[in-house]
Amino acid sequence: xxxxxxxxxxxxxxxxxxxxxxxxxxxxxxxxxxxxxxxxxxxxxxxxxxxxxxxxxxxxxxxxxxxxxxxxxxxxxxxxxxxxxxxxxxxxxxxxxxxxxxxxxxxxxxxxxxxxxxxxxxxxxxxxxxxxxxxxxxxxxxxxxxxxxxxxxxxxxxxxxxxxxxxxxxxxxxxxxxxxxxxxxxxxxxxxxxxxxxxxxxxxxxxxxxxxxxxxxxxxxxxxxxxxxxxxxxxxxxxxxxxxxxxxxxxxxxxxxxxxxxxxxxxxxxxxxxxxxxxxxxxxxxxxxxxxxxxxxxxxxxxxxxxxxxxxxxxxxxxxxxxxxxxxxxxxxxxxxxxx
Numbered sequence: 001x002x003x004x005x006x007x008x009x010x011x012x013x014x015x016x017x018x019x020x021x022x023x024x025x026x027x028x029x030x031x032x033x034x035x036x037x038x039x040x041x042x043x044x045x046x047x048x049x050x051x052x053x054x055x056x057x058x059x060x061x062x063x064x065x066x067x068x069x070x071x072x073x074x075x076x077x078x079x080x081x082x083x084x085x086x087x088x089x090x091x092x093x094x095x096x097x098x099x100x101x102x103x104x105x106x107x108x109x110x111x112x113x114x115x116x117x118x119x120x121x122x123x124x125x126x127x128x129x130x131x132x133x134x135x136x137x138x139x140x141x142x143x144x145x146x147x148x149x150x151x152x153x154x155x156x157x158x159x160x161x162x163x164x165x166x167x168x169x170x171x172x173x174x175x176x177x178x179x180x181x182x183x184x185x186x187x188x189x190x191x192x193x194x195x196x197x198x199x200x201x202x203x204x205x206x207x208x209x210x211x212x213x214x215x216x217x218x219x220x221x222x223x224x225x226x227x228x229x230x231x232x233x234x235x236x237x238x239x240x241x242x243x244x245x246x247x248x249x250x251x252x253x254x255x256x257x258x259x260x261x262x263x264x265x266x267x268x269x270x271x272x273x274x275x276x277x278x279x280x281x282x283x284x285x286x287x288x289x290x291x292x293x294x295x296x297x298x299x300x301x302x303x304x305x306x307x308x309x310x311x312x313x314x315x316x317x318x319x320x321x322x323x324x325x326x327x328x329x330x331x332x333x334x335x336x337x338x339x340x
Contacts, residue, residue: 137201
């Protein structure tokens with residue numbers, strides 16, 4: 001049954017990719033009739049114009065406009081007031097938008113990195129406040145705020161976005177400036193409510209904390225002959241630590257000792273993925289573990305050791321729940337029964 005969880009995760013990833021919203025050619029609150037009237041009015045206002053850019057920009061802006069943004073007549077007036085036809089003026093608008101992106105995204109990213117430091121670095125015991133702020137997303141309300149003050153609509157209207165297929169088709173002939181123009185509105189391809197963004201951030205933060213506290217004391221691993229292969233001081237985090245250490249033993253002239261170390265790391269990784277790893281060996285320097293036979297020893301005496309619960313897959317499922325807008329479920333016994 002455990003193997004089915006990997007299929008579920010793969011299907012989930014495909015579903016999320018397939019559901020990525022594309023605003024081109026679609027309207028919602030704003031009717032198609034209003035969209036066409038607005039396009040016609042713009043073309044009449046600007047006798048010399050880029051018809052494709054007008055049609056794409058108006059259509060994409062209309063797809064993102066909701067009732068709270070104003071009426072259909074408000075939308076039409078907004079477009080007529082804010083569409084930039086002159087290329088020199090459009091270039092100035094581009095640099096203005098870029099400057100504000102740099103200010104907002106740069107500082108918010110710095111804030112996010114700093115608040116995650118207690119979870120990502122060994123700075124001492126992780127406190128409740130560290131966990132709370134590690135799950136806080138300073139970006140959560142940004143997109144909503146930029147739609148509310150119409151910044152996003154000005155960007156979409158004047159720098160409409162392109163699908164991946166369109167970029168692959170046309171991008172070979174684009175200049176650097178055209179590529180920059182095509183990417184301006186990437187972050188405005190959809191409107192995700194702030195509470196959902198915050199829930200996604202909290203689920204991601206919980207997963208990051210789980211990984212940050214998931215270390216393997218390599219000097220305590222034993223082969224089936226009871227021998228240690230790794231230095232006593234070596235402690236590797238369960239994700240990139242194990243991966244990168246395994247990679248250090250790659251080489252054309254790899255020694256038999258290097259191969260044995262690779263095989264042991266691989267077995268540890270398998271135990272983690274299968275959730276057959278004994279819970280007591282995680283982040284614990286006081287026990288020894290034989291990964292192949294899955295036996296645990298304390299002070300030289302073998303002890304009974306239960307496997308880790310399916311915590312790893314609880315985090316997978318909680319991330320999925322947050323992405324689809326549902327409340328994450330945290331009851332381990334439910335997921336344990338489901339996965340097993």
